[in-house]
Amino acid sequence: MSQYIKDFPILDQQVNGNPLIYLDSGATSQKPFKVIEAVETYYKTMNSNVHRGVHTLGSRATDAYEGAREKVRRFINAGSTQEIIFNRGTTTGLNLVASSYARENLKEGDEILISPSEHHSNLIPWQQVAKVTGATLKYFELEPDGTLDLNKAKAAITDRTKLVAIAQVSNVLGTVFPVKELAGWVHAKGGVIVIDAAQSVPHMKVDVQDLDCDFLAFSGHKMVGPTGIGVLYGKEALLNAMEPIEFGGEMISTVGLYDSDWKELPWKFEGGTPIIAGAVGLGAAVDYLESIGMDTIDAHDRHLVAYAMERMGELEGVSMYGPRKDRTGMVTFNLDTVHPHDLATVLDAEGIAIRAGHHCCQPLMRWLEVTATARASFYLYNNESDIDRLVAGLKKAKEYFGNVFR
Amino acid sequence: MSLDDLYRRVIMDHYQQPRNRGQIEDGSITVDLNNPTCGDRVSVQMRVKNGIIEEAMFEGEGCSISMASASMMTETVKGLDVERAVYLVDLFSRMMQGEEIDTEEFPLEDIEALQGVAKFPARIKCATLAWKALEKGAKESAN
Numbered sequence: 001m002s003q004y005i006k007d008f009p010i011l012d013q014q015v016n017g018n019p020l021i022y023l024d025s026g027a028t029s030q031k032p033f034k035v036i037e038a039v040e041t042y043y044k045t046m047n048s049n050v051h052r053g054v055h056t057l058g059s060r061a062t063d064a065y066e067g068a069r070e071k072v073r074r075f076i077n078a079g080s081t082q083e084i085i086f087n088r089g090t091t092t093g094l095n096l097v098a099s100s101y102a103r104e105n106l107k108e109g110d111e112i113l114i115s116p117s118e119h120h121s122n123l124i125p126w127q128q129v130a131k132v133t134g135a136t137l138k139y140f141e142l143e144p145d146g147t148l149d150l151n152k153a154k155a156a157i158t159d160r161t162k163l164v165a166i167a168q169v170s171n172v173l174g175t176v177f178p179v180k181e182l183a184g185w186v187h188a189k190g191g192v193i194v195i196d197a198a199q200s201v202p203h204m205k206v207d208v209q210d211l212d213c214d215f216l217a218f219s220g221h222k223m224v225g226p227t228g229i230g231v232l233y234g235k236e237a238l239l240n241a242m243e244p245i246e247f248g249g250e251m252i253s254t255v256g257l258y259d260s261d262w263k264e265l266p267w268k269f270e271g272g273t274p275i276i277a278g279a280v281g282l283g284a285a286v287d288y289l290e291s292i293g294m295d296t297i298d299a300h301d302r303h304l305v306a307y308a309m310e311r312m313g314e315l316e317g318v319s320m321y322g323p324r325k326d327r328t329g330m331v332t333f334n335l336d337t338v339h340p341h342d343l344a345t346v347l348d349a350e351g352i353a354i355r356a357g358h359h360c361c362q363p364l365m366r367w368l369e370v371t372a373t374a375r376a377s378f379y380l381y382n383n384e385s386d387i388d389r390l391v392a393g394l395k396k397a398k399e400y401f402g403n404v405f406r
Numbered sequence: 407m408s409l410d411d412l413y414r415r416v417i418m419d420h421y422q423q424p425r426n427r428g429q430i431e432d433g434s435i436t437v438d439l440n441n442p443t444c445g446d447r448v449s450v451q452m453r454v455k456n457g458i459i460e461e462a463m464f465e466g467e468g469c470s471i472s473m474a475s476a477s478m479m480t481e482t483v484k485g486l487d488v489e490r491a492v493y494l495v496d497l498f499s500r501m502m503q504g505e506e507i508d509t510e511e512f513p514l515e516d517i518e519a520l521q522g523v524a525k526f527p528a529r530i531k532c533a534t535l536a537w538k539a540l541e542k543g544a545k546e547s548a549n
Contacts (some may be wrong), residue, residue: 341444341469342413345526348411358445365445371467372445400409 004292005381007032024170026330026377027355028221029202031285036136038284044243049273065276068283069266071404075286076216077207078233082265085232085239086279091121093217093232094165096269097194098125100242101215102163105171108134110162113186115140115148115177117170120360124194126165135162135378142367146173146322150181157185164193168200172359172375173322174305174330176200183212188337192238200223200393202379203301203328205294208233220278225285226318229278232269239265246271297380302328304378308387315394321368330377332359335394338401340374346397352390411522412529413470420516421475425465425481434461435546437539441531447470450480450539454547457487464536471520471529476536478516489545495541502530 005011008030013020013045022030024358042064048057050065069081078084087093102125106112112126130137140156143149157164164186168179183193192214200206202223208216215238220229234242244251244262253261262268289297308331312318317336335343340356347354355375358365365371376390430451440447446468453461462480466473479498483491494512501507503525507514523533533542 286526339469341446341471341529341532345412345529346409348528357443371447400413 004032007034007288008381009033009036011381015351015353016285016349021350021352021382021389023378023382023390024353024355025202025222025361025379025382026199026359026375028227029224029379030381031226031281032288034279034288035226035284039226039277039281042280042406047277050276051267061276064280064283065257065274067259068279068286071283071286072231075290076201076231076233077209079209079388080236083208083233083236083239085234085266085269086274087230087232087270088228088275089219089221089230090196090217091230092228093215094122094194094196095125096232096245097215097217097234098129099245100236101192102129102135103132104243106133106135106162108398109160110135111158111160112137113140113156113161113164114138115166115170116142117146117173117175117364118165118167119171119196120193120362122165122167123363126163130229136160140166145324146170146175147326148177148361150178153178153182154185157182157189157191157395159189161186161189164189165196166193167196167198168206169197169203169327169329170322170364171199171330172364172373173362174327174332175323176204176326176328179213180211183214187212199329202289204298208352214238220282220285223282223285226278226281229275229282231282236265239269242269244268247346248272285355292380298328300380301378304382304384304387305331307384308376308378308390311387311391312394315391315398317398318394321373329379330375332373332375334370334373335397336395338399340372342401343374344395345392346400347390347393350389350393350396352393354390412526414519414522416516416519417470417474420477421470423463423514424473424477426448426477426484427465428463429465429527430461430463435543436506437471437543437546439535439542441468441472441535441537444468444532445517446530446532446535448476448539449470450476450543452483452540452543452547454488454544457489459483459488459491459544464539466536467525468535469506469532471523471532472535478520479540482515482517483540488547492541492544495537495544498537499534 010030046060050062069084073081073084144275186193195213195216195217197218201218216233221227248271251261251268320333344356357372434451434453436451438449449464451463462484464476495511523529
């Protein structure tokens, strides 16, 4: 699998005198030549605004933009491109569902059910919906290893549950949550499910029809695509009944002096000049990932997590969070009493990039009873030797702080 | 870039045995600040009488740099008048940007050990957190 490193030009460099080991793909992934070149080619040969120009460049740009939508549709197996809304990223997608769907459909007495492990972007929008609509925000109970007990989760979903919002993969614990089962249970009670797929779509095959989810949001930049482009999938019937939250150019059909109506899906949710180059880059990212195969990537990433947990578990003083199995993408941990920032600085001196802090999950940090953690996250361009370097770096950090603390 | 430039012994000493950690019982100004990007949190308390910082203490959670810097800050400002303290915040912030500081103007003592932080841009905010809290508290005391 290390064969893919050569596709990622940024990884071929020294950082602080050592070969770069990038273990922060959970924050953002690196980009292969194919994606960088697709964006460059777009700007060099077809840049223009979409859906309006009669001229040739306008058609090229429109074809490239809508072509990318079709690639994304196929990638997540949506029924129609009308269900694929391009936006800025997962946060924007989740906020659209909260601001348009939830504010309109929820009322006092209804319940929103989420997990304490949610990223702030899948938590604060629901706090706001609860405040505005009078609905009650409730939480699933997490087991000590950061998983859901299926029986308890099923029982938590009641007739009052109008909306369940949950990450398919936790960005801290790496837990793969049983979203397909949750979708079935919430539908049986008449509610909808919103899936934060920011950490799942990059790492595994996600089929929205198989999951039978109502909404699913993810970001291009975590799946080797450019920053600034994301996707919201929504079931056509739900999206059709929803009002746009951004009004202006690109999203209208007829505009009168006092009233206007909207284009059909998906454009009614894409007010303003869209993120054309970003979408083209995302299309190239989808092509790249598919050329390797999502099942191959899935197996690789899960293997790296298992290998990292095994190797890091051999080190005294390492505490790891989350389940032992059914997890992907990352290992979140602490080393002795070394603060994660200090640890990240020592590893950075070794050329190893990890994340340290609360990972946009303050409620989860309180649940874990820590103030911050370190996180090493993996992707297709990582391999076992990167983890060996991480473990060597951790040993060095232990030694270093062991000395200065003495 | 050498780690020893950052983790000087005196910093680790302040981190492990912080000075003035705790709460002031009476008549104090409290400023809570956090660094939302990383989760470091500091609460600085000070008692100001007739324009003089009689007492300064802190509590908080964070990395060695943020906690050591808070500890050093409380040691430095105790007994200073408020204006002088605000001036030192500015000097400290300039030092973190890599500026040479006239040590006659600002006797650095232990704080000198934090000069190395300037070489680690990602850590400057850790070092300045408690000082920003001090500045806010000092300005509040003037109102």
